Amino acid sequence: MAFQHNYVNLVTERSQAHTRLIRDYDNLTNKDFDFIIVGSGIGGGILADDLANRLGHSHRILLLETGSFIYPTHVYNFSKIPNSATAQHFGVDNFKDWPDSSFYIGGKPQMAFGGRSIFWSGLIPQASDWELEFFPDAVRNDLKAGLLKQAGSKMNESVSLGAMARTLVAHFKSTNLADDFDIRETPRAVHQPYLNADGTLCDRLFHEPTGVFNTAELLINQVGLTSEVNDLDGKGLFIKLNTFVEGVHDVPFDWHEVKTTNTITGEQISFYAPKVIIAAGALESPKLINRSSVYGNLSDAVKRNVGFGLTDHPVSGESQAYVSSLGAIPISRKDHAKIIFYSKGTLDAQGNIKFPFNIEMNVNHEYWHLRDNDPSSEEIPDDTAKARVDIKFSFANCIDDENGIFSHANDHYVPEIRFKRFSDLDNLLNSRFPAMAGWNKSQQEFFDLLNTTRNRVFNQFNNVEWITGEYGGDGGKQWPFGWGTVHHACGTLRMPWKRNRDAVNFENTSVVNENLEVRNALGLYVCDMSVMPISTAANPVRTLAALALRLSRHLG
Template sequence: MTKKNYPPLELTASQSQTLCSIFDTFIAELSPEKTLALVTSIQGKEDCYGINQTQVSNLAKISASSLDVKATVLDFFQNSVEPSKRVDLLRVLDLLATRPGSLLMTGYFQPFHLLSQEQREQVLLSWRKSSMQTFRGLYSSLAGICLFNAYSLTNSPILEAIGYDADKFFETHPDYEPVQHNRIPMMTKEQVTGMTFDVIVVGSGAGGGVVAGELAQAGYSVLVIEKGKYFHPSEMVQEEYQGYRDMYDGGTAFLATNGTTQCLAGSTLGGGTALNYLVSLKPQYFVREEWAKQGLSHFISPQFNKDLERVFDRIGATTENVTMSKTSEKFISGCKQLGYEVERTPVNTGGRAHHCNKCMLGCKAGIKNSTANTWLVDAMNHGARFLDRTIVTRVLTSKGKAIGVECHIHDSTEVTRLMAKHVIVACGSLRTPTLLKNSGLSNKHIGKHLVIQPISMVFGFYDEVIRQNDGPLISNVCNALDNCQGDHYGAKIEEGILLPGGVSNKIPWLGAAEHKSMMMRHKSMVSMLNVVRDKDSVGVVDYDPSSPNPIFSYKVSKHDGTSMVMCIEKNMKIMVTSGARELYSPQPNVDPFKFRDDEESRIDNPRFIKWIETIHKAGALNTPLISVHQLGTCRMGVSPKISAVQPTGETWEIKNLHVADGSVFPTSVGVNPMVTIEAVALHIARNVISSLEPKSRL
């Protein structure tokens, strides 16, 4: 992430007191009674949980204040949040510090910090379940920044207290063998100023990386501009706190205006391909047929088949040498006993052994074949130039043609103009629409039709050691909801390994003591995720030229909500069938389910059957969602009346201006989209090459 030089977030004494009291509600020093209950709960199960009574006692004493979470959060605000966006937080803190404001927001005629721990917990839980998006968004933001920052710092006392030791696993594995990569040189402002290029590519992920590689190999002069910082594998710091700050857009997740949907997007050389879970799935054929019926026949052509195969070959996508973990065994066992289709997931490792559980923070071993390790290397080897930490604000045009870009290089406030014959925009579905609109394009479909392939997470606890962090992030996928006939509910169920910061932020917070109980048992936990193919939900990226970060809304449709709930049900059955004893749904109005000591883990348990009914009754409304697959905001089509770009990827309004990222998808693809984006980018690159004059080649 490009570091901002924003002024510090200054808090008054009352604001500071209120913020600390909120954080100390999420992570509280427990009472003697609750401490005793927590210590007693592990007796006889120390080996299962990988934790001893001394650690549990220490965990009970920890509070957000003892960890100084407030200082970490304020540092994040200074480096990541522009002053205009801090106003809402300060206003909330001011309200909660007064009697009238607290009554309005909490129902108590006392300032928030004077309420008891139990009262404060009930307030936060009421915000979590609120029908008002203001309170849901407030809860989500405060819980996220508190819990994630507390559990994501390396060497934190709270990580020691829960017995987290997964850092040791990967590099000490017998077949650990890093891949050495040459450094990709970055240009300075002085070097690039005044240069002209055949093509400028804005973005370096699955779309931009492929296009840059193809155009450079075809002999054209190419400049790749990346908003984030380039990290060579040797420079990657695989610590949650630092990794998200350095390599994700905005340093964290963007929250939708509905308050429950979070979007994560890469901002480093390689974009999302540098940070994803390695899953390499081809688009299902019924999706390709759906796109072809919209007039985009290329997607059922032999050429697209070849492009998909070429992508697989270049990134080394294979099921060879995919490691099995205890989580994998549970996942496969549950699926097979239930008759659910499950298959090994191809990953882009070239068949090398890969046990890393931290690739969401970059692949320090260099094994993951991101664009920075593949297509951009091809581009570099054929003369392409690279510029990181550069924000493009506008595509320059003249007489209806793209002629270059305006940008700010390396945090400079000075505007630099870089000229080119063609411009390829590949900033991702949250940023590409804004760049196009900033550049004067007015097509009504720019920014519309956002699909996010929403992810909901489910957690299960077992009475045995799982250690899900000891192994790959995802190695299997369940296709139980892929009915391609009629009104199919396209969804995938996958293993979903998280690090402590991610677990703390995603597992339901039901009170400080309950949350600590779950976190201390993380070694007996399995997390799974549902990736829904959103069919008719409504997503929009709003255009606000004054905001440096994307603003978007997303409303789940009845159909897609049904897909989500059906997935949650199947998730629960997979875990129960494989032996889970406790189950946690992401739905805010669904209490956890726990088998009694005298009960087997069985899906025909009458109490479990009734609990599944509550999952369906609760539906998907207000369920926290995560997205790492934003698509569709500049969709491809055969007419400007229904699309933002042509079948070639060129915009309808400006010649020589192409879009080459997931935003061109006509609809949701329903699988992890990296392979599809790269194959589409090959198609767009061919179209750009055909429009460039041969004489412009180097």
């Protein structure tokens, strides 16, 4: 059975806005390539761009994308509508939740040219050393040796939000919070060419900012404008949208057949390459492996990990308060800062990680992304007398083998997902946090830790008016967690991993090896969130971008 409009809300169209800007690969006499990449999001898009930059003069590269050409850039680059609200209009139903109220995963993936990168937050914090210990040695060493920094540069890492943000960071660094946390402005993939590296204004302002980073623009820049003289038999990057990949199958001479279905016409076409990279995301990629001949070549132990280990990082609800100042620093309603407190992974007397979480802090979160594309529009009513601060705790999480995607031949491409609700605090305290940090805490001890840490932050502010209560289970208090989402979920095609922080060796029944090559499948690779061996406290996008650059180098 071929894919036939199986995903509710999937946009399937071939607009002239698409075909006049980038030519859809329609040369059906030449189906052979050196590389075929499945997916155009952060993993696939950055990989395709880097391969084209370095090898496009001598190699043929085909990028296949299920989705359509929706927007040529990030939604924040043309609208002041919140990205999350826009993204909800394009979420597709490619899974069903497990029929038990104890299980639930929120959010829906966006399938479009550029993938999630045209809708994402743009946050690119960096995984800390204590989290990188969960990556295999060779991968960890490469990430620390410069790839994470290169990934930031690739995504136009921001410099600063200004004097107030820098002042707040300097203040918190002078407190005892700096004993346990590395405190910095939160890095974001937002282009600031008008700032020097130290945050001062450049004296040359002719470079225009490109806004929030996205892979749609990377790929458009690679292929240029559609032209009648485009050599579709030549070298370089080619793109084909509205193309659902049914399976990747072995053919003679160590090549692979990539069997596709056109989501508009239903036409089935196969393309061929010695190297195929699946970058369809933590949900779609394992489903594709299940439909491919390579699945039959895997050992039983590895098969059990295909689609399982779906893991997200638990993020608490916000603690919010109005404040007037920080120490001697007045804070107005017009100020804004986004600060991250990276845990240093400090150990307690028992050798356990004291703080297996980062703290994310916003000052006046309403100004998180200002874009005045309509200066004449009315201002939103606002109480300018009060500045608001919010913080939340983002926990790292080891691979959770209890969560998974239950693909089977008769699921019509829409399998059930079993994902434990994070609101089940007993599961976090008895399973997740012990594996990650070595903890053995009761609920009250956990509430006390969150509230004590919360107060360490807010005690630096003056005239604190609480908006939210303490964390706890009693009346008037805030339950810390709700549920995970698909957007940062990982682990479903994991690289070698550790079951917990005390593990001496990495497990060797991973689906991909350290080079992201599928086991027993020469030339078949994976490059998306599914390969992650841990769900880091930090948003994982920067790490994925670094892995894409690493894979590109490995491929040539």
